[in-house]
Amino acid sequence: MLELIAVATITLLAVISPGADFAMVTRNSLLHGRAAGLLCALGIAVGVLLHVAYAMLGVGLLLRQSPQWMAAVRLLGAAYLVYVGWQTFHASAAAPPADEGSEGLSPWRAFRSGFFTNALNPKTTLFVLSVYAQVVNALTPLAIRLGYGAFMSLAHLLWFAGVATVLSQPRLRQRLLACQSVLNRGIGMVLAGLGVWLALG
Secondary structure, three states: OHHHHHHHHHHHHHHHOOOHHHHHHHHHHHHHOHHHHHHHHHHHHHHHHHHHHHHHHOHHHHHHHOHHHHHHHHHHHHHHHHHHHHHHHOOOOOOOOOOOOOOOOOHHHHHHHHHHHHHOOHHHHHHHHHHHHHHOOOOOOHHHHHHHHHHHHHHHHHHHHHHHHHHOOHHHHHHHHOOHHHHHHHHHHHHHHHHHHHHHO
């Protein structure tokens, strides 16, 4: 029971802490609509499952003991965030959309943005590895360990789906997109800044 409480508490704190996932969902929800935000949230949740999979397969031990591999993951994630930030910063402003579709962003690209942001995020890598290495007992049954992974993924999905739903409210979105050039530059700088922080961290 204590193990379950520990996993749940750590997961919820990790999910709600601001970071690259939050910035990406914000970007997609405001600039491309609710569908893009929700698909980004789904991509993040699937990215968490990738971390869970390699943590349970023992690949996580290799990552923890090989600084060069962790450095490679960190630099890939940093480069991806800087790239998306640069694109967002230089994106041209468009008229505020009248519908809730993922304007200008295909469903696959919306999902992919969330997946790669999470999959290449060393913060999530270390979070999942720490949970399975330090919190979850080695004798914990496989079914329960799988359940922990499903909970981590679901927690990410529900939180970021909520964020996407709030930020894509028509009135809020219309107001923010009225100053889209400033919005693009602000979000782009945050994403690129997170990338630089990851690279230097």
